[in-house]
Amino acid sequence: AKREGRNQYALYRPELSEQLLHRVKLANLLRSALEQHELSLALQPKIGMDGRQIVGAEALLRWDTAAFGRVPPDVFIPIAEELGLIVPIGHWLVREAATLLDDWHARGWPLTLAINLSARQLHDEALLPVLCESMQRSGASPAALELEVTESILLADADFARARLQALRDAGFRIALDDFGTGYSSLGYLKDLPLDRVKIDRSFISDLEQSPRGRALLSSIAGLCRALSLQTTAEGVETAAQLTLVEAEGIDEVQGYFYYPPLTVEAFNQLLESKLGA
Numbered sequence: 001a002k003r004e005g006r007n008q009y010a011l012y013r014p015e016l017s018e019q020l021l022h023r024v025k026l027a028n029l030l031r032s033a034l035e036q037h038e039l040s041l042a043l044q045p046k047i048g049m050d051g052r053q054i055v056g057a058e059a060l061l062r063w064d065t066a067a068f069g070r071v072p073p074d075v076f077i078p079i080a081e082e083l084g085l086i087v088p089i090g091h092w093l094v095r096e097a098a099t100l101l102d103d104w105h106a107r108g109w110p111l112t113l114a115i116n117l118s119a120r121q122l123h124d125e126a127l128l129p130v131l132c133e134s135m136q137r138s139g140a141s142p143a144a145l146e147l148e149v150t151e152s153i154l155l156a157d158a159d160f161a162r163a164r165l166q167a168l169r170d171a172g173f174r175i176a177l178d179d180f181g182t183g184y185s186s187l188g189y190l191k192d193l194p195l196d197r198v199k200i201d202r203s204f205i206s207d208l209e210q211s212p213r214g215r216a217l218l219s220s221i222a223g224l225c226r227a228l229s230l231q232t233t234a235e236g237v238e239t240a241a242q243l244t245l246v247e248a249e250g251i252d253e254v255q256g257y258f259y260y261p262p263l264t265v266e267a268f269n270q271l272l273e274s275k276l277g278a
């Protein structure tokens with residue numbers, strides 16, 4: 001067994017250093033990704049349960065590299081955070097978001113857009129001014145932009161994070177708590193954070209059909225949010241049965257492959273044109 005262990009070590013070591021090398025290569029490429037126009041947004045439609053209409057979208061970052069093809073956000077976002085590149089990337093994303101909203105509203109589509117913010121971005125002093133300037137320049141209302149944060153923003157300094165969220169909310173932006181129910185969940189966050197919406201994590205949705213306990217949990221979360229006047233979104237709805245269960249709990253909004261995967265901006269706009277007209 002000892003010998004096997006040593007062989008395994010010898011076998012895995014090159015792989016590990018290859019992984020590290022890959023990360024270093026990605027980090028270097030990421031530094032020029034913005035100038036090279038390698039970053040883009042995918043838009044996943046959000047469906048409102050009253051009327052089952054598209055009410056908006058969540059913007060999800062995409063990175064297409066010449067060397068490695070598309071690199072998943074779960075891989076490059078942690079690198080971007082570590083290198084501080086998430087800050088300029090975030091500014092770019094905010095400007096793109098404001099432009100999209102302005103375009104939609106000019107076409108008469110009353111849509112909202114959600115973007116994701118990491119802890120690093122909350123610490124960025126320029127975030128609020130960039131948000132306000134972008135919205136002013138485009139003429140879109142801050143109320144149409146939702147900022148998604150996860151509970152992890154509270155880890156380092158909860159008071160700081162709370163104050164920053166309050167300032168963003170005071171400026172008119174909407175705040176959503178993303179991936180609710182994973183990680184460090186504490187019900188206290190729902191009471192203490194300035195929130196408009198809770199996004200219930202996919203892990204609560206995926207086992208609804210098989211699990212009575214899962215249904216009981218979803219029902220409790222939905223009831224709690226209702227009591228606290230928080231809007232709710234169910235993430236990762238993939239089947240008609242899940243949709244039925246989610247709807248029965250009075251969830252306000254749904255996102256997931258059952259309706260639509262993330263789409264290119266072009267495909268999203270075409271979809272809206274076909275539903276609402278240009």
Ligand code: C2E
Nearest residue numbers: 060061073074077116117118236237238255256257258262
């Ligand atoms: P997230 O914010 O929870 O985004 C939802 C993820 O679930 C997306 O993955 C989406 O494609 C996927 N998804 C949507 N519907 C379904 C479904 O029905 N089933 C399944 N299995 N998956 C579904 P994606 O695009 O790979 O993004 C992964 C994560 O990367 C995001 O999770 C978010 O945490 C992060 N991310 C993406 N864009 C940004 C960004 O601009 N800034 C930051 N800070 N993070 C981002």
Ligand code: CA
Nearest residue numbers: 058116148178
């Ligand atoms: Ca999100």
Ligand code: CA
Nearest residue numbers: 102137138139
């Ligand atoms: Ca305008």
Ligand code: CA
Nearest residue numbers: 178179199235
């Ligand atoms: Ca999420």
